[in-house]
Amino acid sequence: MTTLSRSPLVPSDRTLLRYGQRMVPEANRGEWVSYWHAELWHLRSRDLACGGYSLALGLLLDAAWLRKESWRRSFSGSAFSCLLILALLLTMGALPILILAANLKAFATAIESALPSLVLGSLPIMIVGFFTSRIPVEVRALSLGGRIKACIFDACKIALLVPLTFLLSVDLFAPLHPFSSFPAFLLQSLVFALLALTAFHWAALDCNLRCKHCFRCLAEPVRVGCPSHSFLEWSGFERLCMKGHGVLSIPEIETSSFRSRRWLPRNETN
Amino acid sequence: MSPRLSHSAALILKALSLGYGFGFEIMEITGLPSGTVYPALRRLERDKLVDSHWESDADAEARGHPPRRYHTITAAGKVANSVAADRYPLLSRLLPEKSA
Secondary structure, three states: OOOHHHOOOOHHHHHHHHHHOOOOOHHHHHHHHHHHHHHHHHHHHOOOOOHHHOOHHHHHHHHHHHHHHHHHHHHOOOHHHHHHHHHHHHHHHHHHHHHHHOOHHHHHHHHHHHHHHHHHHHHHHHHHHHHHOOOOHHHHOOOHHHHHHHHHHHHHHHHHHHHHHHHHHHHHHHHHOOOOHHHHHHHHHHHHHHHHHHHHHHHHHHHHOEOOOOOOEOOOOEEEOOOOOOOOOOOEEEEEOOOOOEEEEEEOOOOOOOOOOEEEEHHHHO | OOOOOOHHHHHHHHHHHOOOOOHHHHHHHHOOOHHHHHHHHHHHHHOOOEEEEEOOHHHHHHHOOOOOEEEEEOHHHHHHHHHHHHHOOOHHHHOOOOOO
């Protein structure tokens, strides 16, 4: 790493580097300083009197780009971003009723009057959930701490999806209530149930395609092996955690020896 | 499928394909400002159209300057460059080949 105090650069360049490096993520800082040290050194050594080739803007934008990219990498596909997006959608879902109601009190009344459809719509959801829900095989293989974390994440998603789908159903049928109250109530309950079931199905799929350690979305599937005529060799897809926590192994054809998907933590894949 | 490049990114890729290898040199030959060239190089590198390597300490010392990072165009970058050449036909006339 270049030491700025012993650098042959002019003081203004050293100051620029010193302040610019604060924007750069720590992991890239050493390389960034060396890179810009060389670029500034070459600019000065060319003895270009004109400031036309000023590197100050490039230096600062480069540092900002690295910072932005580091945020993007750590945020995209994370459990936090998933919950944040759902929370934003929930807020957006509440907006049409809030606009129609014009004030918070009327909004609360509108929601309260729609609550019976939430209760009615919840019945088919509970029945379907009771008969179809099962803990995925790869989650059963996790430690107790891992399972608790997975349960908390799923509970948060469900806690956001239920009001979101309910608000969407209210948004769709609120204009119909003054004209035909009972049919609108029944239709709203049905639509809420359908939306909620679809949302839960998505939540289950999303849960399957996340790292079991950090809950980030797994990378695109990669085909491994060739389809075997004798069904004795493994073939299927692997989805890797981008943070390197493990691999989700999905068999192409379920056979007696490779029946289900498996989560292989890093220490087991090595 | 090669990504759709902006005019400035295509110009930078073209400069790299002609043998210009480092940020300052690309700025000089393309006339683009530093605030465009350096972030674009990062983006191209992230998209694997450009690769980079550091000059060895021994080489840099022999030449009497601090080690620099050189950028080179990758195979995917060459494909993107040829696609961009179809999209921006005047691009090839803008930049001269680098003299040895």
